[in-house]
Amino acid sequence: MNDEGGEGARPGPSPVALSTICREWTRIGCIGFGGPPTHIALLRRTCVEQRHWLEPQEFEDGVATTNLLPGPSSTQLAIFCAWRLRGPVGAVVGGLSFIVPGLILILALSAVFLSSHPPTWIVGAAAGAGAAVPAIAVKAASGFVPPSWTRIGARRSQKVRWILYALVGVASAAAAGSYLVLALLACGLVEMIVRRQRQRPPQSLRSLAPFAVSHAVAVGGFGALALVAFKVGALSYGGGFVIVPLMQHDAVTTYHFMTGQQFLSAVVLGQVTPGPVVQTVAVVGYAVGGIGGGLFAALVAFLPSFVFVLVGGRHFDRVRANTSIQSFLTGAGAAVIGAIAGSAIPLGLSFGHLWQIAGLGAALFWLFVIRRGVVSALLLTGIVGVVLAVSGVSV
Numbered sequence: 001m002n003d004e005g006g007e008g009a010r011p012g013p014s015p016v017a018l019s020t021i022c023r024e025w026t027r028i029g030c031i032g033f034g035g036p037p038t039h040i041a042l043l044r045r046t047c048v049e050q051r052h053w054l055e056p057q058e059f060e061d062g063v064a065t066t067n068l069l070p071g072p073s074s075t076q077l078a079i080f081c082a083w084r085l086r087g088p089v090g091a092v093v094g095g096l097s098f099i100v101p102g103l104i105l106i107l108a109l110s111a112v113f114l115s116s117h118p119p120t121w122i123v124g125a126a127a128g129a130g131a132a133v134p135a136i137a138v139k140a141a142s143g144f145v146p147p148s149w150t151r152i153g154a155r156r157s158q159k160v161r162w163i164l165y166a167l168v169g170v171a172s173a174a175a176a177g178s179y180l181v182l183a184l185l186a187c188g189l190v191e192m193i194v195r196r197q198r199q200r201p202p203q204s205l206r207s208l209a210p211f212a213v214s215h216a217v218a219v220g221g222f223g224a225l226a227l228v229a230f231k232v233g234a235l236s237y238g239g240g241f242v243i244v245p246l247m248q249h250d251a252v253t254t255y256h257f258m259t260g261q262q263f264l265s266a267v268v269l270g271q272v273t274p275g276p277v278v279q280t281v282a283v284v285g286y287a288v289g290g291i292g293g294g295l296f297a298a299l300v301a302f303l304p305s306f307v308f309v310l311v312g313g314r315h316f317d318r319v320r321a322n323t324s325i326q327s328f329l330t331g332a333g334a335a336v337i338g339a340i341a342g343s344a345i346p347l348g349l350s351f352g353h354l355w356q357i358a359g360l361g362a363a364l365f366w367l368f369v370i371r372r373g374v375v376s377a378l379l380l381t382g383i384v385g386v387v388l389a390v391s392g393v394s395v
Contacts, residue, residue, distance in 0.1 A: 015085065015086055016053060016085040016086055016090070018086060018089065018090060018093050021082050021085060021086060021090055021093050021094045021097065022093050022094075022097045023097075024046055024051075024097075025078060025082060025093075025094040025095075025097035025098045026097040026098075026100075026101060028042045028043065028046065028078070028098060029097060029098040029099065029100065029101040029102055029274060029275050030101045030102075030274055031274060032098075032102070032274045032275055033272075033273075033274050033375060035074070035271075035277055035374075036072075036073060036074035036276075036277075039074035039077070039078065039098075039276070040063060040074060040077060043059075043074075043077060043078060043081055044059055047059060047081050047085075053081075053084075053085055054081065054084060054085075058084070059081070061316070061317075061320070062077055062080045062081065062084070062316075063077060064320060065080075065316040065317075065319055065320050066080060068319055068320060068325065068326075068329055069308050069319075070234055070235055070236055070304075071233050071234055071235075071236060071278070071304050071305050071308065072233070072236075072276045072277070072278040072302075072305060074276055075095065075098065075099065075276045075278065075302065075305045076305045076308060076309055078094055078095060078098040079091045079094060079095040079098075079305055079306060079309045079310075080309050080313060080316075081094065082094020082095065083309055083310070083313055088310050091306065091309055091310055091313075092306065095302070095305070095306055095309075098275065098276075099275060099276065099279065099298070099302055101274060101275060102273050102274045102275020102276065102279050103275065103279050103282055103294075103295075103298055105273045105274070105275075106269050106270065106273045106275075106279050106280070106282055106283060106294075107282055107286060107291060107294045107295075109269050109273065110266075110269065110282070110283045110286040110287075110294060111286070111291075113126055113262075113265045113269065113283075114258070114262060114265070114283070114286060114287055120389045120390065121386045121389055121390060123389060124385040124386045124387070124388055124389025124390065125382040125383075125385050125386050125389075126261070126264070126265040126268065126382075126385070127261065127264075127352070127353065127356060127385045127389075128356075128359060128381045128382045128383065128384045128385020128386065128388070129264075129265075129268040129272075129378045129379075129381050129382035129385065130261065130264030130265060130267070130268055130350075130351075130356070131351065131355075131356035131357075131358075131359030131360050131363065131381050131385070132359060132360065132362075132363035132366075132377045132378055132381040133264050133267045133268060133271075133347050134343075134344035134345075134347040134348045134360055135344070135360055135363035135364045135366075135367055135368075135377065136241075136267075136271065136363070136367070136374050136377065136378075137241060137244060137340055137341065137343045137344040137347060138341050138344050138364070139367045139368065139374065140241040140340050141241075141337050141338070141340040141341035142341075142368075144333075144336070144337045144340070145337060148162070148330075148333050148334055148337055149162060151330055151333070152330055152334065161190075161191065161194065161331070161334075162334045165187040165190075165191070165331050165332075165334035165335045165338065166334050166335065166337055166338035166341075167338060168183050168186075168187055168335050168338060169183065169184070169187070169334070169335035169336060169337060169338025169339035169340075169341075169342060170338040170339070170341055170342035170345075171183075171338075171342065172184075172245075172335070172338075172339060172342065173245035173338070173339040173340070173341075173342030173343045173345070173346070174342045174343075174345040174346060180245050180246055180249075180339055181231060181235045181246065183335060183339075184235075184332045184335045184336060184339065185332070187331040187332050187334065187335035188327075188328035188329065188330075188331040188332030188335075189328065189331070190331055191327050191328065191330050191331025191332075192324055192327040192328050192331070195323075195327045221288070222288070222289065222293070222296060224250075224254075224255045225255075225257070225284070225285055225288045225289070225293060225296065225297055225300075226296070226297075226300050227250075228246075228247060228250045228251065228255070228281070228284065228297075229281050229284075229285065229296075229297040229298075229299075229300035229301040230300055230301070230304070231246050231250075232246055232247060232278060232281045232301045233278065233281075233300065233301035233302055233303065233304045233305065234304035236278070241277065241340050241343075242336050242339060242340050243277065243278055243280060243281065244267055244280075244340070244343045244347070245339045245340070245342065245343035245346075247263075247280070247281065247284060248263055248343065248346055248347070249346070251263055251266075251284045251287075252350070257284055257287045257288050258284065258287040260349075260350030260352075261350060261352050262287065263284075263350065264347065264350055265283070266280055266283035266284060266287075267280060267347075268378055268382075269283055270283070271374060271375065271378055272375060272378055272379075278301055278302070279298060279301075281297045281298065281301045282294040282295070282297050282298045282301075284297060285297025285298065348360065355388065355393065359381045359384060359385070362380075362381065362384075363377045363381055366380070
C-alpha cells in the first residue's frame with residue numbers, strides 16, 4: 001500500500017467524487033445483511049471488480065491489516081477503502097454512510113422491542129429469536145477456529161497453548177464478565193513472551209490496561225455507557241460477535257442497563273439488521289437514554305475505528321510486519337474464539353422459559369447439522385415464539 005500524496009488518497013486527475021462514495025457506501029450499509037463476510041464481499045465487488053478503484057492486492061492488504069486491529073474489522077475496512085480514494089474526508093463520508101443506515105434501523109427497532117408495554121407478538125418474537133442466540137455464538141466461534149489453529153503453528157506445544165488460550169477465553173466469558181479484556185490481553189502477552197520477542201510490548205497494547213480495569217471509577221449513567229461502548233469499539237479483538245461477552249456482563253449485571261431477556265433481543269437486532277454487528281451497542285445505549293443514548297453509544301464505539309484508519313492508515317504495512325503484534329494477536333485470537341463460544345453460557349442462563357431450551361436445540365441442529373444460515377435461524381425461532389405467544393403460552 002503506497003502512501004501517495006501524504007494523505008493515502010488514490011492519485012490521478014479524476015478522484016472519486018464524495019457523492020459517489022456516499023451513495024455506494026450507503027448502498028452497502030443498506031444491503032449488508034450477514035456481517036463481515038458480506039461487507040467484505042460487497043466492498044470488493046464495488047471497489048475492485050466493478051469500479052476498479054483499488055488494485056486487488058491493495059484491497060487484500062486492507063483486509064489483512066484491519067483484521068489485525070481491535071474493533072469492528074469490516075467497518076474499518078469500509079473506512080480504509082474510502083480513505084484510499086479521497087483521504088480523510090472520504091474516510092469520514094464513507095464510514096458514516098456505511099454505519100448510519102443500519103444504525104437508524106436498529107434504533108427504530110429498539111424503540112419497539114424495549115418499550116414498556118410491547119405487543120405480545122413482539123415479546124414472543126424476541127423470546128423465540130433470543131433462544132437461538134447462544135447457538136449463533138457457538139457457530140461464530142467455530143468459523144474462526146481453522147485459521148487460528150493453523151496460525152499458532154504445527155508443533156504440539158503450540159497446539160497445547162492454543163487450547164489453553166481458548167479455555168481461558170471460555171472461562172472468562174462465562175465467569176469473569178467485565179474483566180474479559182484482561183484475559184484477552186494476558187493471552188496475547190503470554191504468547192509474545194513465549195515466542196521470545198526481545199522488544200517491549202507496543203505502547204498501544206500496554207496502554208489498554210488502564211481502560212480495561214477502570215470499572216471502579218465509572219459511577220453509572222452515560223459515564224458507564226461510554227466505558228462499555230469504548231471497550232466494544234476499541235478493545236474487541238476479533239470484532240463481530242466478541243462484543244457479546246464484552247457487553248453482557250456490563251449491561252445486565254454490573255450496571256443493570258437492561259434485563260437478560262432484553263440483552264438477548266439486542267443481540268438479535270444486531271444480527272438481523274444490515275451493517276456492522278457492533279451497532280448492537282446502540283440498543284444498550286437506547287436502554288440507558290433513548291435515542292440520544294443510542295447515538296452516544298454508537299459514537300463512542302465507532303470513533304476508534306475512524307481514529308485507527310485516519311491516524312494509522314499510512315503505517316498499516318508496518319503493523320502487519322511487526323512480529324510482536326503478530327505474536328500478541330496469535331494468543332489473543334485463540335482466547336477470543338473461546339470467549340465467543342463461552343458467551344453461550346451466560347446467554348443461555350438468561351433464558352426465562354423452558355421452551356427456549358428446545359428452541360436452542362433446534363437452532364443448533366439448523367446451524368450445525370443441516371448447515372443453514374444465521375438470519376434464517378433467528379427468523380424461524382422468532383416465528384415459533386410469535387406462535388407460542390399468540391397461543392397463550394407464557395413469554
